[in-house]
Amino acid sequence: xxxxxxxxxxxxxxxxxxxxxxxxxxxxxxxxxxxxxxxxxxxxxxxxxxxxxxxxxxxxxxxxxxxxxxxxxxxxxxxxxxxxxxxxxxxxxxxxxxxxxxxxxxxxxxxxxxxxxxxxxxxxxxxxxxxxxxxxxxxxxxxxxxxxxxxxxxxxxxxxxxxxxxxxxxxxxxxxxxxxxxxxxxxxxxxxxxxxxxxxxxxxxxxxxxxxxxxxxxxxxxxxxxxxxxxxxxxxxxxxxxxxxxxxxxxxxxxxxxxxxxxxxxxxx
Amino acid sequence: xxxxxxxxxxxxxxxxxxxxxxxxxxxxxxxxxxxxxxxxxxxxxxxxxxxxxxxxxxxxxxxxxxxxxxxxxxxxxxxxxxxxxxxxxxxxxxxxxxxxxxxxxxxxxxxxxxxxxxxxxxxxxxxxxxxxxxxxxxxxxxxxxxxxxxxxxxxxxxxxxxxxxxxxxxxxxxxxxxxxxxxxxxxxxxxxxxxxxxxxxxxxxxxxxxxxxxxxxxxxxxxxxxxxxxxxxxxxxxxxxxxxxxxxxxxxxxxxxxxxxxxxxxxxxxxxxxxxxxxxxx
Numbered sequence: 001x002x003x004x005x006x007x008x009x010x011x012x013x014x015x016x017x018x019x020x021x022x023x024x025x026x027x028x029x030x031x032x033x034x035x036x037x038x039x040x041x042x043x044x045x046x047x048x049x050x051x052x053x054x055x056x057x058x059x060x061x062x063x064x065x066x067x068x069x070x071x072x073x074x075x076x077x078x079x080x081x082x083x084x085x086x087x088x089x090x091x092x093x094x095x096x097x098x099x100x101x102x103x104x105x106x107x108x109x110x111x112x113x114x115x116x117x118x119x120x121x122x123x124x125x126x127x128x129x130x131x132x133x134x135x136x137x138x139x140x141x142x143x144x145x146x147x148x149x150x151x152x153x154x155x156x157x158x159x160x161x162x163x164x165x166x167x168x169x170x171x172x173x174x175x176x177x178x179x180x181x182x183x184x185x186x187x188x189x190x191x192x193x194x195x196x197x198x199x200x201x202x203x204x205x206x207x208x209x210x211x212x213x214x215x216x217x218x219x220x221x222x223x224x225x226x227x228x229x230x231x232x233x234x235x236x237x238x239x240x241x242x243x244x245x246x247x248x249x250x251x252x253x254x255x256x257x258x259x260x261x262x263x264x265x266x267x268x269x
Numbered sequence: 270x271x272x273x274x275x276x277x278x279x280x281x282x283x284x285x286x287x288x289x290x291x292x293x294x295x296x297x298x299x300x301x302x303x304x305x306x307x308x309x310x311x312x313x314x315x316x317x318x319x320x321x322x323x324x325x326x327x328x329x330x331x332x333x334x335x336x337x338x339x340x341x342x343x344x345x346x347x348x349x350x351x352x353x354x355x356x357x358x359x360x361x362x363x364x365x366x367x368x369x370x371x372x373x374x375x376x377x378x379x380x381x382x383x384x385x386x387x388x389x390x391x392x393x394x395x396x397x398x399x400x401x402x403x404x405x406x407x408x409x410x411x412x413x414x415x416x417x418x419x420x421x422x423x424x425x426x427x428x429x430x431x432x433x434x435x436x437x438x439x440x441x442x443x444x445x446x447x448x449x450x451x452x453x454x455x456x457x458x459x460x461x462x463x464x465x466x467x468x469x470x471x472x473x474x475x476x477x478x479x480x481x482x483x484x485x486x487x488x489x490x491x492x493x494x495x496x497x498x499x500x501x502x503x504x505x506x507x508x509x510x511x512x513x514x515x516x517x518x519x520x521x522x523x524x525x526x527x528x529x530x531x532x533x534x535x536x537x538x539x540x541x542x543x544x545x546x547x548x549x550x551x
Contacts, residue, residue, distance in 0.1 A: 018388040025389065040407050098302035103310045109524025111483040113490055114498065114517050117505035121327045196397045197487075204402070204491055212399075219403035227403050235396035242395035 042225045051229040060214065065233070068211040071127060072199045075134025079191060083139045084184060087146025088176055097147065108144060112137030112194060113201050125206040133202040138191035145187030149180025182256050185249045192245055196238050211237075329511050337511035338518060347500070351519070354496035357413060357485040358478075358527075361420025365477055368421070369428025370470065377436030378462065394430065398423040398484060399491075406492055416488040416496075423484045424477035428470070435469030436462055468539055475531035482527050486520055497523075 030044045055061060090097050090104075115136050123129035153176060161167070161175050177184070203212030215230035250257075315331040317323050325333075341347045376382045398419050405415035439461060447461050489498025497520055504513035 017384045021385050021389045022392065040404075094299075095302060098299035099306040099309075101299075102303040102307050105528075106307075106521055106525060109479075109528060110517060110521035111486045111524060113483065113487040114501055114520050116490070117501060117513060118517065120505070121510070193395060193397065197399050200397060200399045201487065201491060204399075215400070215403055219406060224407065227407075231400045231404065234400040238395040238397045238400075239392055 040224060042228065046225050047228045047232065050225045051232065054226050054229045055233055064209050064211055064214050065237075067127075067209050068199055068203065069237075071130045071202075071210075072134055072195055075131045075199070076138055076191065076195050078131070078135045079138035079142055079195070080188065082135070083142030083187065083191075084146050084177070087143045087184075088150055088172060088180075090143075091147040091150025091180070092176065097151070104140070104144065104147075108140040112140075112198055116198075116202055116205055120206060130199065130202040130207070130210075134195050134198050137194045137198045141190035141194065142184065142187040145183045145190070146180055149183030150176055152183070153179040182253055185253060189242075189245060189249075192241060193238070196234075196241065200234065326510065329514060333511050334514045334518065337509075338515035341512060341515050341519070350495065350497050350500045351523075353494075354482075354485055354489065354498070354523070357416040357420060357488070357494070357496060358482050360413075361417050361485060362424055362474075362478055362481040364417070365421045365424035365481065366428050366474055369425050369432055369473065369477075373429045373432025374436065374458070374462070374466075377433050377466075378458070383433070390426075390429070390433075394426045399487070402488070402491060405488070411493040411495075413494065415492050416485055416494045419488045420481045420484045424481040427477040427480055428473040431469040431473030431476070432466055435466030438469065439465045468542055471531075471535045471538060475528070475535060478527050478531050479524065482520075482524055 026044070033041055033043045034045070036043050055065070090100050112133075116133055119129050119132050119136065123132055157175060157179065161171055166174065199210075200212035200215075203210035204216045207213040211230065211234060215227060215234065218224075218227035218230055311331045314328070314334075318325040318328050318330045329337075376386055401419055401422060405418045409415040409418065443461060443465075447457050452460070485496065486498040488494055489496035490502050491498075493499055493502070497516060501513055501516045501520075504510075504516060
């Protein structure tokens, strides 16, 4: 009985720890903004009430949110293919790496949003431009992390592969990509946050639909409450996508986390 | 541990990256190859528009961009823009680092706080800072404060999360030793926590410095606050393609400079740390 009570107690404590502060903050926001007269900070109750009308009871989910997400995923997936592909290539050969490194370092250092005007020149204002903008920002973190990861492949494993005559695609898939995957996932995580930012920015610049477009439109027409719902939605979306990537990472890297856990346990004994 | 307080990402566990010196070959040869690579890149950008493969109206040849860059360097207006951008970057970064260190140490050293803030931090962190652009515009207009709001929000999380990892990384043996010797709270922070968290903090600062520059320029580009981003926007809408590219190259060079500076700082501050010492005497 005591054990069960202990488990329940721990469970309750866990729930309190996870939900406590967010709930407290929301309540605080609700109470403090309840009779807010400030034009820029409408009461939370109004924002939440408007959220429903603005996003769920209209066709905005389909007309604005969906296109944004499609552009984001198209750019992101292209960046993964390109970044991992080129990264494996560049990382595998020392001379190729030495040749490309300074150029890559420079290109990475260019703040991605400044490419929006450039890509507008090339690709106009359409979807192509927006996908390219996302791609152009996402590809660097993935590429450079892949190069680092490929470079750090364990020599013993490389030799083992050579002994067993594992080469070609099998070697790339089972040894190189697998060894580099923790680094690649780090790159994906960095790329995702850059990608969301770029998706929104490209829509703020020139678009007639999309999440960024809607939010900027609300702001320009001083529909402040609606603007707040947009900010909330964008935050929620960023959070959800990050969680999705985390789940994927957990699945893809469970062997790696296990390995590290056991190494850590050994180290402390 | 709550499910949201996840294992530190691989990058965070290696606070001081082994850098680019891990190569086995002769370094001089590598540098030469790199130079060759850069020259090829520039030559390609010169040839492609000249052969008409891409219209020179979209992508001017390198020489024309270089000309525009030289012209820019002589203009006072350009240097004002550079100063504005650097001001937004530095102020934002400084505020974010200060906040990140204070909040990180407070939360990190009090287990209850750490437990109860984990989910909130994980929730707030992925919110893209550009979501705040409309709010910043409404609150501050196109002024420095708008830029700072975005920069601080984006850079703060980088520092905070690294400091949290750092504080958690204290070696149990060292911690027990400190308790055994009866070190005071302050001594423990000064001689145990601080040195442990420092490499993580510097990683956080390096990441935050890059993010802060991106956000400063983005804010200028979109909100219209004075600075390089705003100049790029003007050049683009005015059809001055050459200067637009020249300005973009300047932002890239600033980015490189920020990275190099951050690495220098890391080496200088961590000269005692094994990962840095090992790097310099291979």
